[in-house]
Amino acid sequence: MKIVLSNKSKIENVDFENLQFGKIFTDHLFVCKYSNNSWNDGEIMPYEDFLISPSARVFHYGQAIFEGMKCYRSDKDSLILFRPDENFKRFNKSSSRMAIPEIPEKIFFDGLTELLRIDKDWVKKGDGNALYVRPFVFASEPSINASEAIEYTFMIICCPAKSYYGNQKIKVKIEEKYSRAAKGGVGYAKAAGNYAAQFYPTAIAKEEGYQQIIWTDSNNHKSIEEAGTMNLFFRIGEKLITSPTSDSILDGITRKSIIKLAKDLNIDVEERIITVDELLEAQDSGSLKEIFGTGTAVVILPIKTFGYQNNDFNLPDLDNPWSLELKKKLTDIQYDKSSEYEDWKVKIN
Numbered sequence: 001m002k003i004v005l006s007n008k009s010k011i012e013n014v015d016f017e018n019l020q021f022g023k024i025f026t027d028h029l030f031v032c033k034y035s036n037n038s039w040n041d042g043e044i045m046p047y048e049d050f051l052i053s054p055s056a057r058v059f060h061y062g063q064a065i066f067e068g069m070k071c072y073r074s075d076k077d078s079l080i081l082f083r084p085d086e087n088f089k090r091f092n093k094s095s096s097r098m099a100i101p102e103i104p105e106k107i108f109f110d111g112l113t114e115l116l117r118i119d120k121d122w123v124k125k126g127d128g129n130a131l132y133v134r135p136f137v138f139a140s141e142p143s144i145n146a147s148e149a150i151e152y153t154f155m156i157i158c159c160p161a162k163s164y165y166g167n168q169k170i171k172v173k174i175e176e177k178y179s180r181a182a183k184g185g186v187g188y189a190k191a192a193g194n195y196a197a198q199f200y201p202t203a204i205a206k207e208e209g210y211q212q213i214i215w216t217d218s219n220n221h222k223s224i225e226e227a228g229t230m231n232l233f234f235r236i237g238e239k240l241i242t243s244p245t246s247d248s249i250l251d252g253i254t255r256k257s258i259i260k261l262a263k264d265l266n267i268d269v270e271e272r273i274i275t276v277d278e279l280l281e282a283q284d285s286g287s288l289k290e291i292f293g294t295g296t297a298v299v300i301l302p303i304k305t306f307g308y309q310n311n312d313f314n315l316p317d318l319d320n321p322w323s324l325e326l327k328k329k330l331t332d333i334q335y336d337k338s339s340e341y342e343d344w345k346v347k348i349n
């Protein structure tokens, strides 16, 4: 792999205590191109702007997908990626759905590990600190013919991150008008357009005082799907319920990890459809104890209030919520403080 290093690192100018998520990037990126039916070996180069044709198909037809994962630094100074094999599988699953050629595993992991080795000083120690890794691929072929491209660009860029919402709880709105994804659509893929489609309804929810939307099914808005960039968990009585993944729900890696950890704690986990009516009944009877979202960016984010049909419903303040217990178990694994699930950790040497 060709490697061109930057002349000067930007790292001394970065205030790691006051990071705004997604604004500052490390010194290098990995780039790999697809043409004539194959991917080249890729190269590492300084992070900088690049030239692209105004007719590149991605601008016109949105053929683009991405992933999001984190690299952590343990107290013993090792760098750890959390379940990157799962991100890799989902990357290619998303690509296939968008008619983008799959990336070979070797190119993905060689590029990723070399990039992290080169930019390792950007991974800071301490709870909540991580390097957010963003692999993405887009149709770079210059042509506005409305069909899939024959040339693509795959890149990996990284940005330092602190935990997204800190220890806050958020207020969410159950959506009844707009939909994020439909049956047979692309909701299970991390397709760029899925996120663009959320911005307008989310902006309306924000004007109404909510931070995110709980998406419901696109047929009749009765069953709960997911929220923003999180899967959702509901503690009703002593059960933990989460919607089954489907073609309209992203198969979250945090979600599947939390299901495993909750079962280890002997929590009764149910993966089944949960309806808005069931939620309202549980709220009414007092059996709804917790709602939380799970995702790479937030890890676990508790919800304090949900809004439905212009009414707000508050969740109780528990002394020992499952969300906190599960978050601790998961972050202890991610920062290598616990020796559980060694196979979820990929160490970068």
Ligand SMILES: Cc1ncc(COP(=O)(O)O)c(C=O)c1O
Residues within 6 Å of the ligand: 068, 226, 227, 228, 229, 230, 231, 250, 251, 252, 253, 254, 255, 294, 295, 296, 297
């Ligand atoms: C729509 C959506 N749902 C759920 C998730 C959570 O997935 P993960 O836990 O793999 O980050 C994400 C974030 O990647 C997302 O974008």
